[in-house]
Amino acid sequence: xxxxxxxxxxxxxxxxxxxxxxxxxxxxxxxxxxxxxxxxxxxxxxxxxxxxxxxxxxxxxxxxxxxxxxxxxxxxxxxxxxxxxxxxxxxxxxxxxxxxxxxxxxxxxxxxxxxxxxxxxxxxxxxxxxxxxxxxxxxxxxxxxxxxxxxxxxxxxxxxxxxxxxxxxxxxxxxxxxxxxxxxxxxxxxxxxxxxxxxxxxxxxxxxxxxxxxxxxxxxxxxxxxxxxxxxxxxxxxxxxxxxxxxxxxxxxxxxxxxxxxxxxxxxxxxxxxxxxxxxxxxxxxxxxxxxxxxxxxxxxxxxxxxxxxxxxxxxxxxxxxxxxxxxxxxxxxxxxxxxxxxxxxxxxxxxxxxxxxxxxxxxxxxxxxxxxxxxxxxxxxxxxxxxxxxxxxxxxxxxxxxxxxxxxxxxxxxxxxxxxxxxxxxxxxxxxxxxxxxxxxxxxxxx
Ligand code: COI
Numbered sequence: 001x002x003x004x005x006x007x008x009x010x011x012x013x014x015x016x017x018x019x020x021x022x023x024x025x026x027x028x029x030x031x032x033x034x035x036x037x038x039x040x041x042x043x044x045x046x047x048x049x050x051x052x053x054x055x056x057x058x059x060x061x062x063x064x065x066x067x068x069x070x071x072x073x074x075x076x077x078x079x080x081x082x083x084x085x086x087x088x089x090x091x092x093x094x095x096x097x098x099x100x101x102x103x104x105x106x107x108x109x110x111x112x113x114x115x116x117x118x119x120x121x122x123x124x125x126x127x128x129x130x131x132x133x134x135x136x137x138x139x140x141x142x143x144x145x146x147x148x149x150x151x152x153x154x155x156x157x158x159x160x161x162x163x164x165x166x167x168x169x170x171x172x173x174x175x176x177x178x179x180x181x182x183x184x185x186x187x188x189x190x191x192x193x194x195x196x197x198x199x200x201x202x203x204x205x206x207x208x209x210x211x212x213x214x215x216x217x218x219x220x221x222x223x224x225x226x227x228x229x230x231x232x233x234x235x236x237x238x239x240x241x242x243x244x245x246x247x248x249x250x251x252x253x254x255x256x257x258x259x260x261x262x263x264x265x266x267x268x269x270x271x272x273x274x275x276x277x278x279x280x281x282x283x284x285x286x287x288x289x290x291x292x293x294x295x296x297x298x299x300x301x302x303x304x305x306x307x308x309x310x311x312x313x314x315x316x317x318x319x320x321x322x323x324x325x326x327x328x329x330x331x332x333x334x335x336x337x338x339x340x341x342x343x344x345x346x347x348x349x350x351x352x353x354x355x356x357x358x359x360x361x362x363x364x365x366x367x368x369x370x371x372x373x374x375x376x377x378x379x380x381x382x383x384x385x386x387x388x389x390x391x392x393x394x395x396x397x398x399x400x401x402x403x404x405x406x407x408x409x410x411x412x413x414x415x416x417x418x419x420x421x422x423x424x425x426x427x428x429x430x431x432x433x434x435x436x437x438x439x440x441x442x443x444x445x446x447x448x
Contacts, residue, residue: 074118086126095204098242114147143219154437179228251403309393389421
């Protein structure tokens with residue numbers, strides 16, 4: 001269900017054909033307002049409706065003819081998959097030793113795109129280094145798209161994925177944004193399921209642990225000329241993982257930053273691209289040196305909150321009438337349309353006396369809002385004791401409590417008692433139960 005605030009926004013949006021028409025009349029890049037509203041319509045659904053993709057291509061084609069995508073010679077074809085198993089299988093480490101992203105499983109999926117022949121036959125092969133020409137685009141202009149997904153084992157012993165269609169749709173949008181060769185996203189999902197099935201014994205059998213899946217697409221055109229990469233390498237690797245942060249499943253601290261931006265209107269924050277992350281490394285070091293673990297990214301003169309480190313941000317605010325507001329910044333083009341973000345919003349809207357979330361009073365009313373929230377508003381809620389919880393959400397961290405937010409030399413301290421607050425805990429419990437197949441849901445799909 002689309003929350004009321006969001007559906008009102010959607011109803012006011014111009015149609016895709018109108019956008020294309022206006023931009024062709026203007027004879028130049030459509031202004032940011034048009035781009036971001038078209039994008040919002042697209043991403044609010046978290047899938048890319050064909051009409052919108054076509055309209056966006058039309059807009060781009062009229063403006064930048066050098067990046068018009070060419071038809072694929074051959075698309076990704078799971079029926080051509082070859083599987084070569086490793087002769088030297090490793091033993092998965094004990095789950096309790098796992099952090100995030102440091103250990104890789106035995107196999108990877110690889111497929112190459114060549115402009116003359118299209119996508120090659122996909123291959124599941126032993127995990128190994130890849131060899132690339134040093135002139136490849138990825139090493140210079142860094143066309144790099146990735147996704148973060150997870151595999152779990154259900155009580156039936158079958159590997160499962162969580163809402164993988166949303167990851168595939170987002171990857172398709174990210175791919176288009178950096179003009180890398182397109183691919184059939186349903187075919188990629190079939191191939192990912194096969195890879196996960198091959199390395200299913202690497203999924204850590206421990207609550208809250210999982211096998212992180214990293215689909216990656218990079219530009220491999222071997223040329224220093226500045227243009228979209230006409231060849232590409234698509235690969236998927238698997239990493240059995242525990243808690244995302246080295247401190248474990250504990251609350252984290254954030255320092256607010258506004259003089260450096262993670263993303264900006266007209267930028268690429270709404271896409272999962274490697275280039276969004278690198279510029280954050282130095283500010284991240286600064287945060288550490290000041291005694292905070294992550295950054296609360298603020299944007300604009302009004303210092304609106306955008307994201308928390310690499311996660312979407314949520315605030316839980318007590319209302320005077322006893323209800324609770326759950327607030328997250330809107331998908332305005334600067335925010336990553338996270339799968340966990342979307343799931344938290346849906347779960348909040350579904351909480352009711354007949355279908356309560358775990359641990360929450362059935363009669364507790366929760367109002368989910370996708371709206372701008374500034375740091376001053378957050379401070380005001382905190383000052384009157386109404387800021388009940390703040391948490392970051394993402395595939396890797398799931399729901400991560402925030403216990404301290406530094407802003408202009410003063411800390412807002414959250415009452416988290418070493419763990420998640422009631423709403424964050426309810427979300428974590430519900431999402432993990434679905435992910436691990438303990439609670440039946442169409443969000444959880446088996447790798448068969
Ligand atoms: C995720 O939650 O999957 C992320 O994108 C965070 C990071 C590992 C890039």
